[in-house]
Amino acid sequence: MPFVNISLARGKSDRYLASVSQAVHDALVAELNMKPDDNFQLIHQYDPGEMVFNRGFRGGPRSDDWIVFTxxxxxxxxxxxxxxxxxxxxxxxxxxxxxxxxxxxxTMTELPPEDFSFAGGVIGTEFAAAESLEAAAKAPGTRDTYTRAEMTYAVTQLFRNRDRGPILPMLRDDVVLTLPTTLPYGGEFTGPAAFGDFFAKTPGGGAVWKSFDSVVDDVLAADDHVIARLTNTAVPKATGKKVVFQNLWFFGVVAGRITSAQLYADTAATTSGAPG
Known part of the structure; x- marks a missing residue:
């Protein structure tokens, strides 16, 4: 995710500027493995006297065509x-x-992905995680562990977009899904298939809810767990009245894989007694 500032003397032709721009981009792609479409640059042109430099320090001799790449x-x-x-x-x-x-x-300065937002207020770690998981999906079996950033992204996608794709490869074969037994769909379920089946639809399905929507309040990750806090807006089939309630999902992590997922919910928060 390089961002390039190019500083040079004013008065160069458009062709000259385009060649300079292309040269630095091609070098980044060739030698630092940057993506060809990851190309963001600003070109700054200066009048005489606005670029101050020593013409012979540690190199040179420098001319009036001096160019700075930051x-x-x-x-x-x-x-x-x-x-x-x-x-x-x-x-x-x-x-x-x-x-x-x-x-x-x-000059080069290293910045982690969290110090970037490409658009829409989305933190750069989400883009980086999505790209690394997409690459892993194209080469099944090449990843045994996943990073906190990747798990944060996967959990966010699971609840924000109901997209199970990123998280399923992260599940250990003996992953345990635990739901409060006070819920109509409560219990303990083992294995990625059971996990995938539960998140493939609205919790409890049409027998419990007329509608069910979740907003991800935040997702926090540590070495041994990922926590997601949600605010849900739903209409229980039993009452037909809209209810708003919060719950928390706790994902256990061991050696870079998800070993458990547990729902913590206030089952008295809805008139039906069936939040999810």
Missing amino acids: ITGDLDRGERAKRRFYQTLVRLLEERPGVRPADVFV
Whole structure:
């Protein structure tokens, strides 16, 4: 997730600017394994006197065509990869549009995904988790453990969009789903299939609810658990009256896999006595 600021003297042609932009992007893709469509840049042009630099310190001689690349993002690829990136960038810029290697200045700052939001107020960790899980889904059997960020994303998707896809591969074969026995659909269920069946539909199904919608208040993750707090708006079939209530889901985690899921609910919160 690199974000690139390019600073250079004012007056260059559109073709020159496009070549500089393409060169740094191509180098990031080739040497730091950035996605080809992950391309965000700002180009800043300065008048004479607005770029202050020593023409001979640790390199040079620098000319008036000096260019500064300030790159921030998930750049933890190691020193060898960064060395290759610097060398490739200089080579591409020299080939097109003809920038002298002595005029190329680069700074890189590593930022974790949580320090980015690409759009819609969505934290960058959600995008990163979604992309890593999508890659894992294309290569079944290659992942034995999952990160906290990935589990947070999977639990969020489960309740926000009723999407079981991200979480099912994270379940251990002996995963236990526990629901309060005071609910019509309460009990203890074992295995990914039982877990998937429960979350495939509205809790309890049409026999309990006319409608049931959940809003994810927050999802918190630690090394050994993930907690989801929900606010539910539902219409019990028994009364036909709308009720709003909260509950909490606790997911146990061992060695990067989900081992249990337990619902904590105030069963007196609805007139039907059947929150889910």
